Amino acid sequence: MERLFHDESTTKDDRKELGFALARFHEQAGNDRQVFSYLNEANRLHRASLEYSPEFYRGYFEQLQSVFSPDFVAQHSAAAHAKAHPIFIVGMPRSGTTLAEHILASHSKVQGGGEMTHLNDLCLELAQHKGKEFPACVGDTTNAEIHDIGRRYLERSRRGITDPTVYVADKMPLNTYYLGMIAILFPHARIVHCTRDAMDNCFSMYKTFLLVGNEFSYDQTELGHFYRMHERSMQHWSALLADSMYELSYESLVSDTEQQVRQLLEHCELEFQADCLAFQNSARKVSTASATQVREPIYQRSVASWRRFEQELEPLCQALGSDSD
Numbered sequence: 192m193e194r195l196f197h198d199e200s201t202t203k204d205d206r207k208e209l210g211f212a213l214a215r216f217h218e219q220a221g222n223d224r225q226v227f228s229y230l231n232e233a234n235r236l237h238r239a240s241l242e243y244s245p246e247f248y249r250g251y252f253e254q255l256q257s258v259f260s261p262d263f264v265a266q267h268s269a270a271a272h273a274k275a276h277p278i279f280i281v282g283m284p285r286s287g288t289t290l291a292e293h294i295l296a297s298h299s300k301v302q303g304g305g306e307m308t309h310l311n312d313l314c315l316e317l318a319q320h321k322g323k324e325f326p327a328c329v330g331d332t333t334n335a336e337i338h339d340i341g342r343r344y345l346e347r348s349r350r351g352i353t354d355p356t357v358y359v360a361d362k363m364p365l366n367t368y369y370l371g372m373i374a375i376l377f378p379h380a381r382i383v384h385c386t387r388d389a390m391d392n393c394f395s396m397y398k399t400f401l402l403v404g405n406e407f408s409y410d411q412t413e414l415g416h417f418y419r420m421h422e423r424s425m426q427h428w429s430a431l432l433a434d435s436m437y438e439l440s441y442e443s444l445v446s447d448t449e450q451q452v453r454q455l456l457e458h459c460e461l462e463f464q465a466d467c468l469a470f471q472n473s474a475r476k477v478s479t480a481s482a483t484q485v486r487e488p489i490y491q492r493s494v495a496s497w498r499r500f501e502q503e504l505e506p507l508c509q510a511l512g513s514d515s516d
Contacts, residue, residue, distance in 0.1 A: 192209055192212060192213055192216075193213060195209055196209045196210060196213060196229070203236050203240075206232070206233075206236060207233050207236040207237050207400070208233075208400065209229075209233075210229040210230065210232050210233025210234075210236070211229075211230070211233045211398070211399070211400045213225075213229040214226050214227070214229040214230035214233065214398060215398065217229065218398070223499055223500065226500065226503075227500065227503040230397070230398055231503075233400070234397060234409040234410065235409075237400070237409045238409040238410050241406045241409065242406070243406035243407055243413065245407075245413060245416055245417070245420075248407070248417065248420060249420060251368075252420055252421075252423070252424045254326060254327070255326055255368065255371060255424070256424065256427045258326040258327070258329055258330065258371065259326065259329075259370075259371025259372075259374065259375075259431070261431060263371075264371070264374045264375055264431065267334055267337060267375045268375075268378070269334045269338075270334040270335075270337035270338045270341070270375055270376065271338075271341070271375060271376060271377065271378050272338070272341045272342070272345065272376060272377055273378060273379065274379075275341070275345055275376075275377050275379065275380070276358060276377075276379050276380065276381060276460070277344075277345070277348065277358065277359055277360075277361060277377055277380050277381075278295065278301070278358050278359065278360040278361065278380070278381045278382075278383065278459055279360075279361050279363075279366055279370075279373060279380055279381070279382045279383070280292050280295075280360055280361065280362040280363075280364075280383045280385065281363070281364055281365070281366045281367045281370070281382065281383070281384055281385070282364050282367070282384055282385030282386060282387075283364060283385075283387070283392055283396070283418065283421060284364050284365075284396055284399075284401060284405055284408070285387070285392055285395035285396050285399060286364070286385040286386060286387040286392050286441060287385040287386075287387055287439065287441040287444065288362050288364045288385045289362065290385075290441075290444070290470075291362070291383055291385055291439055291444075291455070292305075292360050292362040293470045293471075294452055294455065294467050294470045295358075295360050295383075295455070295456075295459065295461075295467070296360060296470075297464070297466045297467045297469070297470040298456065298461055298464050298466065298467055299464060299466070300356060300357055300358060300461055301357065301358045301359075301360055301459075301461070302352055302357055302358070302359050302360070303360050303362065304348060304359050304360055304361050304362065305362055306362055306363045306364070307347075307348060307361045307362075307363055308363065309343075309344050309347045309348055309361075310344060310361070310363070310366055310369045310372065310373075311363070311366075311368075311369065313340050313343055313344055314326075314340075314369060314372060317329070317332065317336070317340065326371065329371075329372070337372075337375060337376065338376075340372070340376065341376035341377065344376065348361060358381075358459065358461070364385075365404070367421065367424065367425065367428065370382070370428040370431070370432060371428075371431070373432075374428075374431055374432055374435075378435070379435070380435055381435060381437070381458060381459045381460065382432055382435045382436040382437065383436075383437050383439050383455065383458070383459075384425060384428075384429070384436055384437065384438050384439065385439050385441065386438055386439065386440050386441065387440070387441040387442070388441075388442060388494070388495070389418055389422075389511050390497040390504065390507065390508065390511065391441075391493065391494065391495065391496060391497050392418070393408075393411075393414050393415060393418055393507055393511070394496065394497040394500070394504060394507070395493070395496075396408040396414060397409070397411060397414060397507070411504065411506035411507040411510065412506050412507070412509075412510045413510075414507060414510070415506075415507045415508075415509070415510025415511040416510050418511060419510075419511060437454075437455065437458040437459075439451065439455060441494075442494055445493075445494060448468065449468060452467050452468055
């Protein structure tokens with residue numbers, strides 16, 4: 192792998208993937224000095240192929256909060272599916288969303304849906320129909336149109352499920368963009384917001400090739416600034432969805448698992464089942480970057496793992512502590 196990485200005939204895409212793999216190998220082998228020589232180059236190569244604008248996302252977050260104000264949500268209460276109780280698991284990638292879903296999906300009354308794109312798809316369809324980008328397209332949408340979006344979401348997410356008492360857990364981390372729509376569509380939805388120490392969360396993203404989207408995660412400074420934008424945005428949604436949202440701390444979950452699982456189930460209006468503590472024994476398929484981790488019992492080795500590389504992660508640390516974003 193190292194020979195191929197340094198071979199001039201190796202394509203940029205192959206060098207990129209080799210770089211992420213070699214960084215992971217050297218981290219696990221304890222060869223700390225070699226990790227970032229591969230990791231920084233792999234991220235640089237991938238970032239060069241992406242279009243990402245911090246200014247766009249800054250404006251996008253502000254527009255979301257402006258459109259989905261408490262008054263706007265109240266004015267569209269007639270559009271709600273008041274009897275629906277979907278579960279949405281949101282948060283930054285690598286914040287524990289897959290772990291949360293696997294725990295919940297181990298319950299007999301929960302169907303894990305994985306990273307469902309239904310809400311994103313339906314909002315894009317609305318934008319195309321209105322000829323305006325989301326969320327501006329929501330401004331002149333009728334209650335009937337909004338209600339229909341909820342109906343179609345439920346049809347798509349519950350396809351094949353005949354038991355009305357079964358919950359569906361939608362684990363699309365960046366459904367955070369659609370929390371305003373969720374507030375209108377499903378006022379009794381259960382929302383689980385996964386959080387994690389900022390440095391651990393961002394380091395985990397930086398060393399993971401996330402394949403699709405997440406263009407902000409391949410430069411330490413951009414990643415740190417985006418994380419803080421996301422954090423401030425979640426303060427708005429937490430206030431708007433106070434009764435529906437539960438904050439699940441990764442650190443609390445791994446240090447006091449049973450208590451945190453019991454509280455999570457209670458928030459989702461589910462009775463405690465011991466299978467949720469033995470989630471690693473579940474045979475359900477997991478296709479995210481956390482697939483191997485959720486096959487193990489909960490461990491604490493990922494807590495404060497960034498400190499091994501504190502010097503190399505200085506740009507990220509500065510960006511997280513900066514107000515310039």
